Amino acid sequence: MTGRIADPTLWREGTERIAWARQFMPATTALAAELRESGRVHGIRIAVSDVLEPKTATVALLLAEAGADVAVSCVGRDTDDAVAAALVHAGIPTYAHRGATDAEDRDNVLALLDHHPEVIVDDGAATIRLAHTERPGILGSMAGATEQTTSGVRPLRTMEREGALRIPIVAANDARTKSLFDNAHGTGQSVVLAVADLLDQSWAGSDVVVVGFGRVGSGVARHAAALGARVTVSEVDPVAALQAAFAGYAVEPLADAAAHADVLISTTGIAHTVAVEHLERLPEGAAVAVGGGAFQEISLLAALDAGAVETSRRGAVSVLRLANGRSIRVLDDGHCINVSAAEGNPIQVMDLSFGVQLSAVDHLLAGRGTLTPAVHILPRSADDRVAALALGAFGGGLDAVSSAQSDYLTSWRPRDVTP
Ligand SMILES: NC(=O)c1ccc[n+]([C@@H]2O[C@H](COP(=O)([O-])OP(=O)(O)OC[C@H]3O[C@@H](n4cnc5c(N)ncnc54)[C@H](O)[C@@H]3O)[C@@H](O)[C@H]2O)c1
Structure with missing residues (x-):
């Protein structure tokens, strides 16, 4: 071997x-x-x-x-x-x-x-x-x-x-x-379905907070909304935040959004995106998961240092009692959920x-x-x-650019573009 x-x-x-x-x-x-x-x-x-x-x-x-x-x-x-x-x-x-x-x-x-x-x-x-x-x-x-x-x-x-x-x-x-397919479609689908499967609860009417509205975040938001969730997006990039607003989602700073989240999913791929102060804003019983995948994208080690204690664990779902006395559910220890706890x-x-x-x-x-x-x-x-x-x-078919289009695309003289 x-x-x-x-x-x-x-x-x-x-x-x-x-x-x-x-x-x-x-x-x-x-x-x-x-x-x-x-x-x-x-x-x-x-x-x-x-x-x-x-x-x-x-x-x-x-x-x-x-x-x-x-x-x-x-x-x-x-x-x-x-x-x-x-x-x-x-x-x-x-x-x-x-x-x-x-x-x-x-x-x-x-x-x-x-x-x-x-x-x-x-x-x-x-x-x-x-x-x-x-x-x-x-x-x-x-x-x-x-x-x-x-x-x-x-x-x-x-x-x-x-x-x-x-x-x-x-x-x-x-x-x-x-990135237009894997990040936006595949990851959106597989992250949301992995989280749904682990939580075993209906998403209809639940409050889902998506942190980051890049390609992965937009896919996660779309798939969560398709399951009936009310989606709120948190962003640091004003353009991405505006895209989320145009897509019909609420947009809030994470400290505000976390306070009403049933499920919070980080999709930034950046360590320490969800800090201890965000975790401590979550309601009792809220669930957190990672779809981006950076180590400590959710600052769980810092939460433990701040006094959080794991009180139970069933499969990939553990319950963490935070220093403020509230308990939250952590999915697969904050690893990249669609990969570590599902089929990718x-x-x-x-x-x-x-x-x-x-x-x-x-x-x-x-x-x-x-x-x-x-x-x-x-x-x-x-x-x-x-x-x-x-x-x-x-089974899809494709057209080709015609020669008339090609002429148009390659000319610059004003008369060529006059209607
Ligand atoms: N799970 C998977 O199977 C899978 C698949 C593809 C990509 N990824 C990973 O997902 C992550 C995101 O990928 P992407 O292509 O969407 O990247 P992206 O750069 O398009 O999007 C990331 C977004 O996060 C936002 N952001 C950064 N810090 C933030 C903060 N503190 N709060 C709110 N928003 C914040 C950025 O402004 C950006 O819009 C990467 O780490 C990527 O490698 C995972």
């Missing part, structure tokens, strides 16, 4: 679930077939560091089928042990086991980096950053890395600004086929996100030696290709 996993005997169950997921990933599968035909990834060492469930495993297997030398890692709380076993059974070194400690998570990433990847496919940029701090010797021979999330792209841009970034990065998150984003959405990731791998390898150590955007043509493949799978 290569890698470090919990239980290799679970491989059959994992293999079945991967095979099921694969049927619903037509864009990713088609792009992997193109990679195989072009020979672009043949013999290339690729590290995949992402939530380890059947959709991610499908990507790892497709890359391996295209000829890449693939290895995988994942943090313990986002690992499906049966899927990890299936990958190892298929010959892919995998470093991931449910329940791993922080130290074990870190060792697993370092073990992945010791495969000397030429490309990293990352989610959260932890692996890319550890490569820079702990394994800088591998960077010189790398083609680059591709990063899937908003919160991962942010520190990579900081590294670029500070001159610390040493490899080209594709901001897969910023591709239109990623829907397959059709991840088909797009992973299609973007494979296109980014192709772009990095095609530009090897010419791409600068900076954060790059996936070319529009590649983004369009992912969308067109997925649209085809949806």
Whole structure:
């Protein structure tokens, strides 16, 4: 066995679930077939560091089928042990086991980096950053890395600004086929359904506060409203706040909104968004959850330091009695709820996100030696290709710009635009 996993005997169950997921990933599968035909990834060492469930495993297997030398890692709380076993059974070194400690998570990433990847496919940029701090010797021979999330792209841009970034990065998150669908639709749906399932209560008429109205927050608000909730949005960006108001939601500072929340969901992806003073404004019995995913996005450790006590726990729902005497329900210890306590984003959405990731791998390898150590955007043509493949799978058809339109679009002389 290569890698470090919990239980290799679970491989059959994992293999079945991967095979099921694969049927619903037509864009990713088609792009992997193109990679195989072009020979672009043949013999290339690729590290995949992402939530380890059947959709991610499908990507790892497709890359391996295209000829890449693939290895995988994942943090313990986002690992499906049966899927990890299936990958190892298929010959892919995998470093991931449910329940791993922080130290074990870190060792697993370092073990992945010791495969000397030429490309990293990352989610959260932890692996890319550890490569820079702990394994800088591998960077010189790398083609680059591709990063899937908003919160991962942010520190990579900081590294670029500070001159610390040493490899080209594709901001897969910023591709239109990623963030307009995964963040807005997939995460909106999966976060709201995960919270609803854990709370086991009707949302009709309940008061839901969504913190942050970016792409994820707008999707969470829309799905909560669709279940009948009264939605209030808290924002720090006036434009985003105004968008929330135009979408029909109440907009309030968090300290005011928290005071009437039945359910509060943070979607900012920024640590300490929901501070102890916000938690202490919540009514008795309110529930809090995270859809963004930063460590301590809800300041639970600070609440414990301030005197809060966990009084009970059932599955992923714990009850925290705050220092002010009120009790609130905390969903899965404030981890990214749709991933840590549910199945993650829907397959059709991840088909797009992973299609973007494979296109980014192709772009990095095609530009090897010419791409600068900076954060790059996936070319529009590649983004369009992912969308067109997925649209085809949806049974949709597309028009093309006519030559008359094209003439109009490319002319500038005043007479050409006179009505
Ligand atoms: N759970 C998932 O499956 C999943 C999927 C995609 C993205 N994400 C993560 O979700 C997070 C958000 O992603 P996004 O694409 O929506 O980002 P975004 O930048 O579009 O939106 C974040 C919003 O939060 C607002 N904000 C920041 N601080 C705030 C505060 N104190 N109070 C209120 N609002 C505040 C910002 O103004 C911004 O509008 C990121 O961390 C991203 O990585 C999670």
